[in-house]
Amino acid sequence: MLRLLALMLLLFATPYATAAVPVFDVHVHLRDGETSLRQYRDDVRVAGLELSGIGVMWFGGPHQARQGELAKIRAGNDSVIALAAAHPDVLPIATVHPYDGDAAVAELARVAAAGVKVLKIHAHTQGFDIADPRVETLVRKAGELGLTVLMDNANILPGDSEKLFNLVVRLPKTKFILAHIGGLNFRFWNILALARTADGFGFENLYFDISATVLVVADSPVEEEFLWTLRNVGLDHVLLGSDYPQIGLGRTVDAFERLDLTDEEKAKIRSGNALTLFNR
Numbered sequence: 001m002l003r004l005l006a007l008m009l010l011l012f013a014t015p016y017a018t019a020a021v022p023v024f025d026v027h028v029h030l031r032d033g034e035t036s037l038r039q040y041r042d043d044v045r046v047a048g049l050e051l052s053g054i055g056v057m058w059f060g061g062p063h064q065a066r067q068g069e070l071a072k073i074r075a076g077n078d079s080v081i082a083l084a085a086a087h088p089d090v091l092p093i094a095t096v097h098p099y100d101g102d103a104a105v106a107e108l109a110r111v112a113a114a115g116v117k118v119l120k121i122h123a124h125t126q127g128f129d130i131a132d133p134r135v136e137t138l139v140r141k142a143g144e145l146g147l148t149v150l151m152d153n154a155n156i157l158p159g160d161s162e163k164l165f166n167l168v169v170r171l172p173k174t175k176f177i178l179a180h181i182g183g184l185n186f187r188f189w190n191i192l193a194l195a196r197t198a199d200g201f202g203f204e205n206l207y208f209d210i211s212a213t214v215l216v217v218a219d220s221p222v223e224e225e226f227l228w229t230l231r232n233v234g235l236d237h238v239l240l241g242s243d244y245p246q247i248g249l250g251r252t253v254d255a256f257e258r259l260d261l262t263d264e265e266k267a268k269i270r271s272g273n274a275l276t277l278f279n280r
């Protein structure tokens with residue numbers, strides 16, 4: 001009887017143990033300001049989730065910050081700054097185009113002064129090469145201004161993870177979040193466990209969000225390898241994101257909760273790590 005009770009507790013208590021932990025969704029695309037934010041919140045409410053923070057960017061998919069679109073970029077950045085001013089749980093994420101050179105750096109300084117803490121740049125949709133020296137200049141400046149740099153790492157482009165690895169190594173004072181943790185090339189990042197054995201290679205500045213990729217790996221033949229990867233990159237450096245509106249937070253959390261992690265590990269990834277990283 002006691003064993004049955006223990007089994008029932010295990011079966012019924014475990015799935016709900018972390019369900020109460022709010023989620024910090026670090027990867028949300030809201031292209032239409034307040035209207036999009038309302039739709040996003042409705043979506044989250046229907047999924048029965050509580051939010052502790054939302055990392056909001058105005059661009060994504062077909063709506064991009066291309067080289068030379070300085071006025072459009074400034075207006076877009078201002079829209080997320082305004083959203084954050086009205087909603088304390090919104091973390092505004094700005095963008096610039098690395099090839100805009102001094103103008104990009106000036107816009108970065110302007111948004112940093114307005115309280116922005118995260119810069120997102122996307123090599124595939126914005127059309128730049130991660131290995132271009134203008135990217136390093138911009139990203140170094142971001143670090144000096146205290147901004148964390150969120151970059152796409154879905155491995156759509158050849159050499160994506162390798163180029164990002166080298167950028168992170170060259171800029172140990174800039175904090176990075178690599179979105180999608182390499183997609184299905186996530187295994188690459190197990191190299192961190194070895195790289196850390198070299199002097200001066202702590203990778204304390206490197207974080208990952210598991211948006212999108214978590215949907216594919218949960219309950220897949222590679223789930224165990226994915227968990228091994230999360231532990232090798234460091235569970236304190238893993239963040240949860242949805243990539244809304246392409247993917248809802250409900251589907252993301254459903255997949256995430258199916259991963260064979262402990263409640264403590266899940267709580268860190270749901271929101272603990274993001275709250276620490278963003279000083280919230």
Ligand SMILES: [Zn+2]
Nearest residue numbers: 027029060243
């Ligand atoms: Zn995205």
